[in-house]
Amino acid sequence: MPSAESETFAPRDPARLTRCDRLPPLPAAHTPTAEASVTTTAPKPTLLDALAEVLPAGQLITGEKTGGYLRDQSDSTAAGVPFAVALPVNTEQVAAVVAFAAAHRIPIVPQGARTGLAGGANAIEGSIVLSTTRLNKIVSVDAEDQTATVQAGVRTYALARAAAAVGLFYPPDPGSWKGSTVGGNVATNAGGMLCVKYGVTGNFVRQLTVVLADGSIVRTGQRTIKGVTGYDLTSLLVGSEGTLGIITEITVGLLPAPAPASGVSATFAGTEAALAAAALIVASNRRPSILEYLDGPSITAINAFDPESKLPAGAAALLLVQSDQAGQAHDDVEEYAAILRAEGATEVLVAHDPAHLDQLMTARRLLQPALQAARGSSLNEDITVPRSQLQALLTGLTEISRDLSIPIGTGGHLGDGNLHPMIGFDAGNPAEVEAAHEAFARVIRLAISLGGSASGEHGIGMLKQAHLDDELGPILRDLQRRVKAAFDPDSLLNPGKKL
Ligand SMILES: Cc1cc2nc3c(=O)[nH]c(=O)nc-3n(C[C@H](O)[C@H](O)[C@H](O)COP(=O)(O)OP(=O)(O)OC[C@H]3O[C@@H](n4cnc5c(N)ncnc54)[C@H](O)[C@@H]3O)c2cc1C
Incomplete structure (x- = not known):
């Protein structure tokens, strides 16, 4: 077991302290990561040639360069080597890639900016990774109807700025908003600090353009404030983590600034x-x-x-x-x-000037990278509890940390009852890794026992599936699998995630 000393978050490596640019570390699209030295099981040339015919030159990555697209920001989640990475620029190209994958029974993994914290965007062995980074056009901002339409790969911050430019407001503000994509936010139903007043991403989504598992293109929902024609498939797709369809375009409602x-x-x-x-x-x-x-x-x-x-x-x-x-x-x-x-x-510090306020909020946004850096690796919880149970939760977290001699730092959206206990560990120390995973499971069980949930906003991805039975029970889990089968009968869309 780790020593008692390891219960603190005292940073071990001072070099880490100099690399902060006050923004969360975001993956650089198109830049191979440390995992770039992938040894690919060489894809069949004929299949690759056929895929190359689906997309114009320069929009397909194969071989070692796929190493830049293997995983999101979570630690301790598995990633496989993809067959290829596709970089479509419009809905029609997405549809062509998905139809190709369907015809050849190849799993397809949609990827936004890979800022996710649950392994949802991690590549699957032999899959086609469909990166939305080039679907990056702001299609329209309509000041009169107070709506905006963007392609899925537009960064959250870019949408917020485009709205602000015409005196409007797009509130969803995940801590990663300078890097995350609107499509990724919709697929995870991302939250942020402003949720306590304004709600989560899903509260702003009006209409989605979606490529279904067979490559067909549909548009769900309405541009209007109201609309109840048919089942609410827009809400079903929100938070579906790429398992029901690939979102290519999003229309959101906006508010006055x-x-x-x-x-x-x-x-x-x-x-x-x-x-x-x-x-x-x-x-x-x-x-x-x-x-x-x-x-x-x-x-x-x-x-x-x-x-x-x-x-x-x-x-x-x-x-x-x-x-x-x-x-x-x-x-x-x-x-x-x-x-x-x-x-x-x-100590009470009141800030009426924007610079002081910005300093406070910027510091809060560093919670995830700071706790991850403190021990080298972290397992990031995203639990919710009813607000009445917050003290019981904090007491339980202290007990788990003490019992397992593993550090847990907690912060987050207190007003929503959605906290992020972060379990720090040294990935090179097997006993710490084991204790961290045990702590991770205990924290989720604690939240569920207090009437809460395993995930408020980050999603299930690959990290939290073991706890779905505890929270949903067998009948609802089966119903969810049948919903998935209705959308994706061959289970090609991000298989092994979410459910
Ligand atoms: C520093 C930091 C702070 C964060 N703060 C917050 C926070 O405050 N609130 C919060 O909710 N999250 C937060 N996150 C988590 C993460 O940023 C969000 O989950 C975000 O919504 C992911 O967006 P992305 O574009 O990076 O998606 P990715 O990580 O690339 O993908 C996330 C999931 O969505 C799917 N997906 C992506 N694009 C599409 C698409 N077009 N169609 C279908 N499926 C798709 C993927 O398959 C995957 O399952 C934070 C992460 C970091 C690193």
């Missing part, structure tokens, strides 16, 4: 007081646009990862609360600050 935000951070000597303050904020008739949490180990790891973060050191818990309510953001935040002080916050 919010007011300039104000925010407050507060530290606490114990978690009980922090949770009591958060409960009062949620119960008040003022609606926070952000209500986030970091525990002591997360604060330490973020400050070590990026010293510019300057989060208050030494606290057991930190809350970040923001309001963007037109005409009252300033007053909301002063009221939140009063609640935080009354509940025993040790």
Whole structure:
């Protein structure tokens, strides 16, 4: 077993601390990763020649260069060597590749920016990886109807900026938003810090253009605010992790731009007081646009990862609360600050200027890479619990960490009851690897026992399938498999993921 010392997130490798550019490390598309030295089982030339006829030159990658497309950002998930990587630029090319895969019974793995944390985008041995990185056009932004239509590979941040350019607002803001694609966000139903007020990606999706498993092209949903014709297949495709169809184009609803935000951070000597303050904020008739949490180990790891973060050191818990309510953001935040002080916050910092606020929120966005870097590898949880069970969850996490002598740093979307306990481990230490996986399973079982879920926003991918029976039960699991079979009878779309 790991030593007691390993329960901390004290970084081992100081060199890691200098590589932070204040953005999460994102995979560089088209750049072979360390796994680029793949030894391919040479694909049959005739099949490759046939695939090359489906796409124009320069849109197909084979051999060693496929190494740049093997996996997402999760640790401890398997990846196989793909037959080829396809880089289509429009829906018709996606359809042609999928029809080819169907005709030759080749599994197909849709891939966005590979920022996923559950192994959902990992290549499968002998598959065609369909990367959406070249489906990168913003098709339209309609200020009057308050909608935008984008190709699936458009980055989340680019969509948000295009909306802002006409005075509108696209709220879904996963921490990875500068790198993740809108298609990947839809396929995982991604959340972010603003969910506590605005909801998740699925709440904004109106219409999807989708390539089905046989290569046919359909459009689900409506551009309008309402629409109930037929079953709601748009909602079914949202969060389907590439197992039901390949999303090529997305129409989202937009909102009027919010007011300039104000925010407050507060530290606490114990978690009980922090949770009591958060409960009062949620119960008040003022609606926070952000209500986030970091525990002591997360604060330490973020400050070590990026010293510019300057989060208050030494606290057991930190809350970040923001309001963007037109005409009252300033007053909301002063009221939140009063609640935080009354509940025993040790340090309360109010930020009405955008630069200070941005510094706080940027630091919070570093939670995942900071905790991953602290021990070299991490297993990233994404559990949810009813808000009433948050203290029981935090107590249980401490017990699991102590029992297994494995460090767990926790932060995330407290206002949603969606936290990200991150289990740090040294991949070169087999005992730590085993303890980390045991902790991972125990944390999910704990969340489910408290009335929660294995995943709030990252998805199931390859990481969490073992827990589906606990949460869904056999009848629902069977129904889900039959839904999959209706969409994909030969199980060629991202097989082995999600279900
Ligand atoms: C630093 C960091 C912070 C993060 N913060 C958050 C957060 O706050 N909230 C959150 O929800 N997630 C977060 N994530 C996880 C990740 O960014 C999201 O899951 C994101 O939605 C993945 O988008 P992607 O384009 O990278 O998709 P990928 O990782 O490439 O793929 C994700 C899944 O979607 C499928 N897929 C991708 N594109 C398509 C398509 N066009 N059609 C069908 N299926 C497709 C893939 O097969 C895979 O199953 C974070 C990740 C990192 C590294």
